[in-house]
Amino acid sequence: MAKNHLIGLLLSTEEDWPSAFEALIREFSPTISYGGEDHTFSTERITYEPFDLRAVPRHSIVIERLSHWYSLPREWLKKIALMNDVYLLNNPFTFQAMEKHAAYCALLRLGLKVPETWMIPHRLPPEDERFPETSRRYNLPFDLREVAEKIGYPLFMKPFDGGAWVGVTKVSNPEELMARYAESGPRLMHLQKAVDFDVFARSLSIGAETMVVRFEPDRPMFDRYQVSHGFLEPQIGAEVVTIGRLVNAYFRWEFNSCETLVADSEVFPIDYANASPDLAITSLHYYFPWAIRTLAKWCIFCTVTGRRMRLHQDVARYNELADRPDLSYEEKLAGYRGLTEEYFETERYEEFCAEYLPEIDEAMVRFISSPAFDAILVETVIATFPPHEHERFIAHYRGLLGAWVMDQS
Ligand SMILES: Nc1ncnc2c1ncn2[C@@H]1O[C@H](COP(=O)(O)OP(=O)(O)OP(=O)(O)O)[C@@H](O)[C@H]1O
Numbered sequence: 001m002a003k004n005h006l007i008g009l010l011l012s013t014e015e016d017w018p019s020a021f022e023a024l025i026r027e028f029s030p031t032i033s034y035g036g037e038d039h040t041f042s043t044e045r046i047t048y049e050p051f052d053l054r055a056v057p058r059h060s061i062v063i064e065r066l067s068h069w070y071s072l073p074r075e076w077l078k079k080i081a082l083m084n085d086v087y088l089l090n091n092p093f094t095f096q097a098m099e100k101h102a103a104y105c106a107l108l109r110l111g112l113k114v115p116e117t118w119m120i121p122h123r124l125p126p127e128d129e130r131f132p133e134t135s136r137r138y139n140l141p142f143d144l145r146e147v148a149e150k151i152g153y154p155l156f157m158k159p160f161d162g163g164a165w166v167g168v169t170k171v172s173n174p175e176e177l178m179a180r181y182a183e184s185g186p187r188l189m190h191l192q193k194a195v196d197f198d199v200f201a202r203s204l205s206i207g208a209e210t211m212v213v214r215f216e217p218d219r220p221m222f223d224r225y226q227v228s229h230g231f232l233e234p235q236i237g238a239e240v241v242t243i244g245r246l247v248n249a250y251f252r253w254e255f256n257s258c259e260t261l262v263a264d265s266e267v268f269p270i271d272y273a274n275a276s277p278d279l280a281i282t283s284l285h286y287y288f289p290w291a292i293r294t295l296a297k298w299c300i301f302c303t304v305t306g307r308r309m310r311l312h313q314d315v316a317r318y319n320e321l322a323d324r325p326d327l328s329y330e331e332k333l334a335g336y337r338g339l340t341e342e343y344f345e346t347e348r349y350e351e352f353c354a355e356y357l358p359e360i361d362e363a364m365v366r367f368i369s370s371p372a373f374d375a376i377l378v379e380t381v382i383a384t385f386p387p388h389e390h391e392r393f394i395a396h397y398r399g400l401l402g403a404w405v406m407d408q409s
């Protein structure tokens with residue numbers, strides 16, 4: 001009898017990628033003979049309800065998308081990780097670091113080129129009856145303009161734990177600085193030196209694979225990811241991939257996006273803690289099939305080979321490399337790359353995919369060319385854009401996905 005691996009999807013409101021993922025697993029439907037057993041796969045959307053802490057879950061792996069804001073499923077995830085060894089993408093025990101601040105600190109320690117960054121006290125302090133007295137004793141007066149002077153203009157003011165560009169502003173002079181600070185209210189902020197970049201590279205990593213895409217942050221959402229191949233020198237491209245994987249291996253994230261700015265052949269990481277990376281067809285378009293297929297491959301690899309999720313970090317190994325004065329930046333990067341390959345079992349994953357999943361690429365092309373996928377695409381456009389734009393955007397996305405299909409042959 002085959003062993004079936006149930007892939008749980010813990011979702012919020014998104015419909016596009018889950019439908020595509022479910023369809024791929026259903027249509028492709030591989031049976032893999034591995035370790036003397038046949039393995040099959042199915043998916044299920046997880047519902048939120050009372051649960052017995054002793055209950056045994058049926059899932060082998062869970063792709064989770066909302067536990068960063070909804071504690072009921074987050075606590076269920078912790079239970080199934082601690083008690084039942086269920087594999088999680090991502091593991092909520094690492095979430096304390098799933099904000100910009102901890103990720104900046106980690107990469108600074110590792111010697112990466114994080115732009116000059118300061119944390120500044122809240123404009124409006126926490127509402128707590130103990131605060132006035134605490135503040136009277138310990139909060140030092142400070143001159144925000146002096147801090148900004150040290151960093152230099154232009155700079156960005158942004159929430160220490162932010163996402164989705166909320167509260168992020170560019171500041172070019174002391175007047176703007178004070179106005180933006182007044183607006184920041186109760187939000188704890190960083191000031192960060194602006195990088196005058198040539199190329200913005202946004203990479204999405206899923207398990208052992210990474211896709212680096214040219215990104216245009218100032219364009220409308222549908223036009224930010226650019227279809228562009230070979231836009232980075234190979235060496236810079238490799239550095240961008242290494243940084244994305246390093247962040248993930250370090251924090252034990254397996255599903256995350258990483259933003260790096262390239263200026264004069266130097267790579268500056270600016271944002272790389274995205275617990276629930278953007279997977280929308282309307283953002284990723286051409287790169288969407290890669291993401292869904294890679295998610296399926298990684299889930300299959302982890303469940304079939306019995307890869308164990310690591311609950312906790314092992315930062316000492318990274319820090320040992322970071323602290324070696326005899327190593328250059330390039331040598332450290334090469335060392336980190338080795339650690340990430342070890343963590344993600346890159347070689348074993350590649351061999352596994354070549355041996356057991358040689359048809360998955362073709363299955364993805366068939367699916368993306370099918371009426372079933374087109375229906376998902378049309379539904380997504382209708383749900384995302386106003387009626388007068390439907391026709392235009394359906395044609396736009398069909399064109400991009402069609403180009404992907406062409407490029408695969
Ligand atoms: N140091 C910087 N130099 C240049 N541009 C920056 C810098 N920091 C932020 N930006 C710009 O501001 C945007 C938003 O900043 P950031 O990515 O840090 O915030 P976010 O809230 O995580 O945004 P998102 O969720 O869209 O990624 C970036 O995509 C980039 O265009």
Ligand SMILES: [Mg+2]
Nearest residue numbers: 164165259271
């Ligand atoms: Mg960002």
